Amino acid sequence: MTPHHLILAFVYFFVVLVVLPIFCSNKVYSVHYQDDPEKNAEIEAAKREHRIRGVQEYLKRLDAQESHSFHTFQLSVPVDNLVIVIAKKPAHEEDLVLSQLVAEIDRNIRQDNIYRNALLICNATRIPFQELEDLSQFYPVLLAENTTTWRLFNSEEVIKHDFVDCITQGLRVNNFRHVTVIRDLVVPFSGFLNVVNQVTRHQLSGGMVRGEPVEEHNPWLFLHLHEPVPFRHYEFSGNCIRELLLITLSGALIFVAIFRWLEGPFQPMSTRVMYAFYGALYFLTFALVLGRPYISELRRFAGDLYRVYDPPKAIHFSALTLPSLALPDLLTQLNLLRCSTYSPFHRALDQMMTTLERSGYVISPSLVRYVVRS
The missing domain is CATH 3.90.550.10 (Spore Coat Polysaccharide Biosynthesis Protein SpsA; Chain A)
Structure with a gap:
């Protein structure tokens, strides 16, 4: 086991137990979301005032x-x-x-x-x-x-x-x-x-x-x-399983590529498998904790990435x-x-x-x- 393996394990548990609960506490679709009606009302009021000022300025310029x-x-x-x-x-x-x-x-x-x-x-x-x-x-x-x-x-x-x-x-x-x-x-x-x-x-x-x-x-x-x-949320369906598999494979490939660049191309197969495992674990955990709506936001980068499906109900x-x-x-x-x-x-x-x-x-x-x- 290399020092990188120990660091990755320590960072994973630190992020999962400390960073994500703090970072996701105000994310509505996260598993760590903590509802604060008073704070939410203030945020919505601020957003509303910002939009009102924006449209007033836009119409003045026309x-x-x-x-x-x-x-x-x-x-x-x-x-x-x-x-x-x-x-x-x-x-x-x-x-x-x-x-x-x-x-x-x-x-x-x-x-x-x-x-x-x-x-x-x-x-x-x-x-x-x-x-x-x-x-x-x-x-x-x-x-x-x-x-x-x-x-x-x-x-x-x-x-x-x-x-x-x-x-x-x-x-x-x-x-x-x-x-x-x-x-x-x-x-x-x-x-x-x-x-x-x-x-x-x-x-x-x-x-x-x-x-x-x-x-x-x-x-x-x-x-x-x-x-x-x-x-919008993850469920037991073919589309969700495919999305999670794609996220997991992306994490595995990204981690293997990063540590190949850091440690050189001559790595034992067991080391590459370990890095792939950590990459898949990191990405899958983040996707499940953050929530599918935030992951889906990545589709906004291009029109061809948007998903179109038959809704299950009206x-x-x-x-x-x-x-x-x-x-x-x-x-x-x-x-x-x-x-x-x-x-x-x-x-x-x-x-x-x-x-x-x-x-x-x-x-x-x-x-x-x-x-x-x-």
Whole structure:
């Protein structure tokens, strides 16, 4: 046994017993997380104030006429992805959640040089409110229709009606390949739109044959952009086992390479096996202690690394991407349904996969995060 073996063993137990419990005490998804409601409230308030200042500064830098003209032009030509924001009058209008959402989408549209995208705000409150009036100076806004199918006191029917009506409005103003519908409860991560376009184009709708992009017959219905918390953790499934095996093998190879560089290439096989064992143990322990959500964050380095899978149960609607080819049948079927507390919209949408014989997916890690106050 070399001195390096003893050091690795000592460091492992020191990290596991001392460092990780301290480092992970404020990590929500870690096994060592210690809940502190008062501290969490202060952190959330600080983040909220930071986002509010950021969106206020962003809108101040924009030229209202140029911004409105830019987005109006985007709507006048066919696009790869039309982003529709379903806007409702908020309970805490001072939080500027709608402004944060729209500003982040604006950034993404302006930064995406590969795909053509457009933005449309759909006023589902059906009456003006101050934040939306301010945003209407910079971005196109349409008023959702108040049809006889809308039930004011049935919240699930309202969600369904807003969804159907705002997409219908989008179909009238633009010819798009995909549509992304977002409720003003979330704010996207930076670069989310490019990831959505890559995933829908390459993983869901297309493929490569002899190095050339081709269309595949892969009928899919929707892609949820928010992954629910219960789906994010490690469980006894094929995907999780494969992830842990990949992490374990990566640790083994990295440690063998590092100590080969430190000690030279002429090492006994038993020494290499020992280093591989420690590397696998370190990486596997860190992955299990930190939690799968933090490990999944590494996928954000490239759009092709994002994981798309069939969710085990229906997901509440906050942000969805849908192909235009599926919309006529979907909207027709949804108009025939009546949603209620006992038959909520997200379950009705999930049932459409069976009705229309199309697949539904969720992306991991999430491309949006909830910021609205509960």
